[in-house]
Structure formats: structure tokens, C-alpha cells
Amino acid sequence: MLRLPKFELCTPTTVAEAVALLAESPDAMIVAGGTDLVPNMKHELFTPSRVVSLAQVRELRGICRNADGSLAIGAMTSLAEVAASELVRAQAPALAQACSLVAGPQLRTMGTLGGNVLLDTRCQWYNQTYFWREALGFCMKKDGEVCHVVKGGKNCVAAASNDSAPPLMTLGATLEFASPRGRRAIAIDDFWVADGIFNKKVERDEVLVSIQVPKAPAGHRGAYGKLRDRGSIDFPLLGVAVRLDLDAQGAVEHADVVVTALAAQPKRITKLDAILRGQRPGTPEFEAAVAEAAALAHKQCKPLPNIPGDADYRRDMVPVYVKRTLLAASRGEGPVHHV
Amino acid sequence: MRGMGEYQLEVNGDTQPVSAPDHWTLLEVLRYRLGLTGSKQGCDKGDCGACTVLVDGKPVLACLTLARASEGRAITTIEGLMPAHLRAGGTGADPLQQAFDRCGALQCGFCQPGMILSARALLDRCPQPSREDMRDALSGNLCRCTGYTQIFEAIESAVAEKLQLQPKLRSWEAQRAAKESTR
Ligand SMILES: Cc1cc2nc3c(=O)[nH]c(=O)nc-3n(C[C@H](O)[C@H](O)[C@H](O)COP(=O)(O)OP(=O)(O)OC[C@H]3O[C@@H](n4cnc5c(N)ncnc54)[C@H](O)[C@@H]3O)c2cc1C
Ligand code: SF4
Ligand code: FES
Ligand code: FES
Numbered sequence: 001m002l003r004l005p006k007f008e009l010c011t012p013t014t015v016a017e018a019v020a021l022l023a024e025s026p027d028a029m030i031v032a033g034g035t036d037l038v039p040n041m042k043h044e045l046f047t048p049s050r051v052v053s054l055a056q057v058r059e060l061r062g063i064c065r066n067a068d069g070s071l072a073i074g075a076m077t078s079l080a081e082v083a084a085s086e087l088v089r090a091q092a093p094a095l096a097q098a099c100s101l102v103a104g105p106q107l108r109t110m111g112t113l114g115g116n117v118l119l120d121t122r123c124q125w126y127n128q129t130y131f132w133r134e135a136l137g138f139c140m141k142k143d144g145e146v147c148h149v150v151k152g153g154k155n156c157v158a159a160a161s162n163d164s165a166p167p168l169m170t171l172g173a174t175l176e177f178a179s180p181r182g183r184r185a186i187a188i189d190d191f192w193v194a195d196g197i198f199n200k201k202v203e204r205d206e207v208l209v210s211i212q213v214p215k216a217p218a219g220h221r222g223a224y225g226k227l228r229d230r231g232s233i234d235f236p237l238l239g240v241a242v243r244l245d246l247d248a249q250g251a252v253e254h255a256d257v258v259v260t261a262l263a264a265q266p267k268r269i270t271k272l273d274a275i276l277r278g279q280r281p282g283t284p285e286f287e288a289a290v291a292e293a294a295a296l297a298h299k300q301c302k303p304l305p306n307i308p309g310d311a312d313y314r315r316d317m318v319p320v321y322v323k324r325t326l327l328a329a330s331r332g333e334g335p336v337h338h339v
Numbered sequence: 340m341r342g343m344g345e346y347q348l349e350v351n352g353d354t355q356p357v358s359a360p361d362h363w364t365l366l367e368v369l370r371y372r373l374g375l376t377g378s379k380q381g382c383d384k385g386d387c388g389a390c391t392v393l394v395d396g397k398p399v400l401a402c403l404t405l406a407r408a409s410e411g412r413a414i415t416t417i418e419g420l421m422p423a424h425l426r427a428g429g430t431g432a433d434p435l436q437q438a439f440d441r442c443g444a445l446q447c448g449f450c451q452p453g454m455i456l457s458a459r460a461l462l463d464r465c466p467q468p469s470r471e472d473m474r475d476a477l478s479g480n481l482c483r484c485t486g487y488t489q490i491f492e493a494i495e496s497a498v499a500e501k502l503q504l505q506p507k508l509r510s511w512e513a514q515r516a517a518k519e520s521t522r
Contacts, residue, residue, distance in 0.1 A: 001380060001383055002383040002384055003362075004362040004363070004364065005362065006342060006360065006361075006362050007342065007361060007362050008341050008342040008361055009342075009344070009361035009362070009405060009407050009408065011407065011408060011410070031405065031408075034403050034404065034405060034408075035385060035400075035403050038364070038385075038403040038404075038405070039384040039385055039403065042383070042384060043384075051361075051405070053405060053407075053408045055408040056408075056411075103385075103479070104388065104478045104479025104480075105398060105457070105475065105476060105478065105479050106388060106391055106398045106399050106400045106457075106479045107385060107400065107479065109397045109398065109399055110399050110400065110403065110404070231478055232388075232478045232479045232481075233386050233481075
């Protein structure tokens with residue numbers, strides 16, 4: 001039995017009310033679906049005196065197409081809704097696939113896209129009960145001073161583990177926040193910092209309102225690949241989002257691959273566009289370029305022993321998943337997973 | 340009092356007054372305020388599905404749901420299935436409950452309330468699911484005892500009964516038939 005620490009729960013019905021309730025209390029926290037925050041509070045990783053639930057804020061739910069063809073996804077839209085949405089599946093297939101592979105059906109019904117974007121980083125020394133953490137010796141992400149993953153390390157390297165982040169990066173998404181200072185938007189590429197203690201550029205009093213996904217070109221292909229041991233329980237041991245935009249002749253015009261569950265922030269594979277550009281899926285040259293891209297990803301990705309799963313094995317799986325996910329995207333298929 | 344809630348929850352068709360601290364989960368309110376101990380407290384952190392209840396007809400985990408945030412939603416627990424079936428003009432327990440019993444789809448039974456509710460939600464939206472549909476729908480409900488086969492067979496048996504189809508042979512029946520045919 002895991003009890004929650006005591007707090008006062010507020011249930012606003014508008015964004016303005018939620019912003020005001022957050023501003024009033026210096027240690028208040030937002031709860032959306034609660035599937036990350038509630039276990040974390042049960043583990044005494046967070047002990048806010050006030051919790052502001054967005055469950056009754058209707059304006060934060062739903063998916064719509066803006067006049068310019070981009071998608072606006074309300075922060076409180078459930079992962080199940082994102083995964084099933086015809087709009088998302090057509091315009092942002094990698095995002096729909098990633099959401100469909102988060103946890104099991106109950107958690108996808110409860111969990112929101114906003115909560116997924118803002119998911120806390122994860123580490124096997126951190127996502128544990130207070131009793132366990134105390135017995136082991138606390139670490140610098142919570143209650144302690146050292147890092148158990150990188151001995152003598154000065155920075156926390158807990159893993160970015162949210163499946164929606166890589167596809168949203170390949171799609172060039174923007175996050176829109178509301179706070180007492182008004183509204184602001186930030187490109188998701190600029191949102192992350194390399195600090196496992198808190199890997200996001202967001203203030204405590206800001207409410208994520210929506211996730212904006214620009215319109216992709218007609219030849220857009222996307223796919224998501226996820227390595228995990230047990231389908232419904234495990235966070236990604238590795239997540240790979242692929243974007244391939246094909247031109248009118250069916251050749252790659254733009255390629256992008258973002259990998260996660262390595263360290264504190266998702267990682268874009270650099271110099272990959274040049275390898276794949278101009279290649280036509282289905283040809284031996286394309287397959288050779290995919291193999292080259294996979295080898296490049298292997299060189300650039302070095303998973304740390306932060307989350308479960310042997311780090312060497314996770315590294316060996318990088319080229320395998322990059323290759324399979326690139327091929328799946330080129331055929332308009334995916335997601336890629338083995339459980 | 341700050342952090343203490345007086346509110347109403349709609350559970351199994353009845354609106355019930357609840358008085359509980361704000362930090363209580365729906366699972367705690369169901370079990371320790373309303374006496375509905377059918378929903379099981381397993382891992383208490385979202386892994387196992389033993390605490391599954393239906394909220395507006397969809398399976399969710401009561402151990403991660405803040406009770407007061409469920410105000411205004413229709414909550415169904417395992418205790419609500421038989422009364423709902425009777426209200427709808429049926430006899431006995433929900434046909435899925437009967438099929439789980441008939442097919443021996445449980446050993447210790449701890450996972451069963453969650454399994455049956457996930458299965459109920461599946462059949463309500465998809466009256467003739469494939470094995471693949473069942474696997475997906477039950478993928479958030481862990482069972483440490485049965486190996487799942489009898490659970491899928493129970494759902495198939497309930498579907499066959501409802502649609503008046505010839506029930507599929509169960510795994511052991513199929514094995515026995517195969518043995519007999521080679522004799
Ligand atoms: C067993 C299990 C397996 C899981 N597997 C995966 C997995 O494979 N991949 C994965 O990505 N996730 C996984 N999760 C985590 C989680 O279910 C999802 O990431 C989910 O999308 C989180 O959304 P939520 O609405 O429940 O977030 P919450 O828990 O409500 O919130 C998460 C964080 O975001 C903040 N927040 C939420 N919404 C807002 C907002 N609108 N504005 C400002 N701040 C906000 C909260 O304050 C909190 O810090 C798993 C969880 C469990 C329990
Ligand atoms: S990476 Fe190090 S500091 Fe960060 S949570 Fe893990 S053990 Fe703690
Ligand atoms: S008790 Fe809720 S998921 Fe295990
Ligand atoms: S019957 Fe024992 S856990 Fe399923």
C-alpha cells in the first residue's frame with residue numbers, strides 16, 4: 001500500500017482559474033492524468049501542499065486543424081485520443097504511433113499529451129519508494145548529493161523517457177504556455193536542457209495549453225520505434241522517431257531522426273539528412289543509406305546505465321531500431337516494436 | 340477544513356456522499372469509505388491493473404486517480420456489473436462473470452475484477468473481438484496465475500453465448516480432440 005502525502009486539491013474549470021490557483025501557492029503543482037505525478041508523489045519525490053487538477057478544464061481538451069493546416073492539440077487530450085485521431089494519424093503518423101505505444105490501455109485513457117511532454121526524467125535510483133531510496137543512499141536528483149550512475153559525476157543524467165518528445169521534435173512542434181505573465185510559445189527543440197534533475201525550460205507557474213504541430217508536406221512519412229521488455233508496464237528502453245519527407249518523384253527531400261531514453265534530453269542524430277537525401281525508398285541505394293544512417297546513430301548514441309535494461313544492449317539496439325524505423329517510415333508503416 | 344473534501348461520487352448508478360481527505364485516491368475511497376473492496380489494491384502505482392474500474396465506460400486505474408477529481412463521472416466497479424445486468428432484464432451475474440466462472444479463468448482471483456471490467460468495456464464497444472483485440476484490451480491487466488489462455492477463452496465463451504455462435508473449443512478440448520483423432 002502506497003499512500004499519497006497530504007495536499008489540498010483544487011479543481012478549476014478554466015485555464016485562467018488554474019493559473020491563479022498556481023500563482024497563489026508557491027509549491028503548488030499541476031496534475032493532469034496523474035499517471036506520472038501520482039506515483040512520484042507516492043514515492044515522496046514531490047510533496048506539494050496544493051495540487052491543481054486540470055481534469056475539469058474543458059478548453060484544454062481536443063484536437064483541431066488550424067486555418068493554415070497545422071494541428072492544435074489541447075494539453076489535456078488523452079494519449080488514447082491522440083493515437084486514434086484520424087487527423088494526427090494522417091498528418092503526424094509518428095506521434096500517433098508513439099502515443100499508441102505508451103503503457104497499457106488504462107494509462108493511455110488517463111494520461112494526457114501535455115503530461116507526457118512534461119514527464120519527469122527517470123532513473124532506477126530515483127523512481128523508488130522513500131524507504132528504498134533511503135536504504136540505498138539518496139542521490140542528487142532528490143534528497144542527496146551524489147550520482148549513483150556516474151560515480152563522481154556533477155550532473156544528474158536521469159533519462160528523458162517520454163515517447164511523445166522525439167516525434168514532436170521531428171515534426172517541429174511548438175508548445176504554448178499560459179502564466180500570470182500572459183502567453184508564450186516555445187519550439188520543442190529549444191525546450192530541453194541537459195540536466196536530469198529538471199530537463200525542461202518551464203516555470204512552476206506555467207500551464208501548458210496546447211501542442212501545435214505544423215502542417216507537413218504531402219510526401220511526409222513518419223514512424224516510431226520503441227524497445228521495451230514488457231509492453232504495458234515499461235517506459236522506453238529506447239525510443240526512435242523518424243521523419244522522411246518525399247518529393248513528387250518519391251525521393252527523400254528531408255530526413256530527421258530523434259532518439260530518446262539515453263540521457264537527460266532527447267537526441268537528434270546529426271548529419272543524417274545528407275546521407276538519405278535524394279535516395280528513393282525501395283532501391284538498393286536507399287537500403288545502403290539506411291544502413292549508413294543506422295551506423296551513424298550507433299556512433300552518436302551512448303545510453304547510460306540510468307534506466308533498467310543493460311546499457312550495452314540498449315546501445316546495440318540503437319542501429320537496429322533506427323534501421324527498422326527508417327524502413328517502416330519509408331513504406332508508410334510502423335510502429336516498430338517487438339512486445 | 341483545508342485538504343478535506345465533502346463531495347458526491349456516482350458509483351454503480353448511485354450518487355453517494357463522500358467525506359475524505361483530498362489526497363485519497365479513488366481506490367482508497369471505494370475500498371475504505373464506500374466498502375467496495377472488489378477493486379483490488381495490488382502494486383498501487385499503475386503497473387498491474389488490479390484496481391481497474393470503469394469511468395464513463397472506459398477502464399482506468401483507481402490507484403492513480405484522485406477521488407475528488409472524479410466528481411461528475413460515472414464510476415463502475417465489479418460490484419456494479421450484476422445489478423446493471425439485472426436492471427437490463429438479465430438473470431444472474433453479468434454473462435462475463437458467468438463465463439469466467441464456467442471457463443476456470445482464475446486461480447487466486449486477485450486480477451479478476453480488473454480483468455472482467457476491462458473485458459466488459461471491450462465487449463461494450465466491440466461485440467465480437469478477435470484474440471488480438473482481447474490481447475490489446477487486457478494488456479494493462481496482469482495475471483500471475485492463469486497464463487491468460489482461459490481468460491481469453493472465457494471472453495470468447497461469453498461472446499459465443501451472446502451471439503449464439505458455436506463456442507470455440509478450449510485449448511485442452513482441442514488437444515484432447517487431436518489426441519483422439521490420431522488414436
Ligand atoms: C506503469 C506505467 C508505465 C508508463 N509507461 C510510459 C511509457 O512507456 N512512455 C511514456 O512516455 N510514459 C509512460 N508512463 C507515464 C505516463 O503514463 C505518461 O507519460 C502520461 O502521458 C503522463 O501524462 P499525465 O497526464 O498522466 O501526467 P501527470 O502525471 O498528470 O503530469 C506529469 C507532469 O507534468 C505536469 N503537467 C501535466 N500537465 C500539465 C500542464 N497542462 N501544464 C503544466 N504542467 C503539466 C505535472 O505537474 C507533472 O509534473 C507510464 C506510467 C506508468 C504508471
Ligand atoms: S542519474 Fe544520478 S543523480 Fe540522476 S537520478 Fe540517477 S542516480 Fe540520481
Ligand atoms: S493497484 Fe492500480 S495498477 Fe496495480
Ligand atoms: S488469477 Fe491470480 S492473478 Fe490472475
